[in-house]
Amino acid sequence: MTKSEKNLQAKRISFSYMTYEKNSGLLGSLHDFVHRRKRAVHAIHDISFSINSGEIVGLLGPNGAGKTTLIKLMTGILPVNEGKIDAFSGINPFEKSSAYLKRIGVMFGQKSQLIWDLPPIDTLIMLREIYQIPKPVFEKRLSFFTKQLAVSEQLQIPVRKLSLGQRIKFELICAIIHYPEILFLDEPTIGIDVSSQSNIYRFLREINKERKMTIILTSHNTKDIVALAQRVIIIAKGEKIFDGTPNALISEHASQQIIEVTTDSPIEPLPIDLIELGDCHYQFLSNDSAQLPIALAHILSLKRRDGDLDEILVGLFSKLEGKK
Numbered sequence: 001m002t003k004s005e006k007n008l009q010a011k012r013i014s015f016s017y018m019t020y021e022k023n024s025g026l027l028g029s030l031h032d033f034v035h036r037r038k039r040a041v042h043a044i045h046d047i048s049f050s051i052n053s054g055e056i057v058g059l060l061g062p063n064g065a066g067k068t069t070l071i072k073l074m075t076g077i078l079p080v081n082e083g084k085i086d087a088f089s090g091i092n093p094f095e096k097s098s099a100y101l102k103r104i105g106v107m108f109g110q111k112s113q114l115i116w117d118l119p120p121i122d123t124l125i126m127l128r129e130i131y132q133i134p135k136p137v138f139e140k141r142l143s144f145f146t147k148q149l150a151v152s153e154q155l156q157i158p159v160r161k162l163s164l165g166q167r168i169k170f171e172l173i174c175a176i177i178h179y180p181e182i183l184f185l186d187e188p189t190i191g192i193d194v195s196s197q198s199n200i201y202r203f204l205r206e207i208n209k210e211r212k213m214t215i216i217l218t219s220h221n222t223k224d225i226v227a228l229a230q231r232v233i234i235i236a237k238g239e240k241i242f243d244g245t246p247n248a249l250i251s252e253h254a255s256q257q258i259i260e261v262t263t264d265s266p267i268e269p270l271p272i273d274l275i276e277l278g279d280c281h282y283q284f285l286s287n288d289s290a291q292l293p294i295a296l297a298h299i300l301s302l303k304r305r306d307g308d309l310d311e312i313l314v315g316l317f318s319k320l321e322g323k324k
């Protein structure tokens, strides 16, 4: 099999979490103890896609859309209830075969695989043993990664003493120390500054290009998507609603114009389709001024302009959330 044929395919996959509803108070807890009410949360519903080797794909969607669940299904943390995920033409991720685990790397921005009281080098040496990376290869890679991400000086410092940005960079190094063919990143730039973000983008673009590493990332930071993704998959309430290039998304919503309004007094309560930009300054996520939820008498000025990707996504997500 040539490298370009390797991919990850999801065929009509669905997944539901089973949860138990809880009543409040002591009596409620006693009641729950005897009669537990089960409820299914349909997190992923009938989603299909195929990802080729070397692609950088951004998974987008409003809160609770199912992005993290999808990553968990693709990495084998959770099993699909229906449908099938096929990795590298023949591997079922949930079997967690060492053959699969060696070919993927995972980083959850909100979870750490670094050992808090020890320096990152200790976790990395442990990973070197797990992945059986020859020592000289490991050292060469580590020196390259730490230099590129500007954290060479922090290798020996306990994780708890590192800044968030430095820690995230080491999390990333842990996820790629074995040079996986697919790298999954869940919210990789959460809480880190703009300069560290661009450093990470440059680094990821480079390893994607050099190693043809497939990168699948979820993010609420549109900058991540603009800087990295060649393709975006948008999920809403567990369903796929868009799959294409960022440019295709922009042209599909090219009619999305933004109306900016200044009013003579604050708008309270704030309607869902109005975003507060500052003092009596609002953005309306529609191009239809007839729908503007502000009385004409209160409008001091009104300006229309084309939306960028960020604004298109904000508008799209707020519409989707409004439909709940």
Ligand SMILES: Nc1ncnc2c1ncn2[C@@H]1O[C@H](COP(=O)(O)OP(=O)(O)OP(=O)(O)O)[C@@H](O)[C@H]1O
Residues within 6 Å of the ligand: 017, 018, 019, 041, 042, 043, 061, 062, 063, 064, 065, 066, 067, 068, 069, 070
């Ligand atoms: N362990 C769980 N048990 C029950 N329901 C869950 C569990 N984890 C997630 N869910 C539910 O599944 C749905 C999808 O959640 P998921 O975390 O995949 O969304 P997300 O798109 O990653 O959201 P966010 O952007 O807020 O991180 C949500 O309705 C969520 O409440």
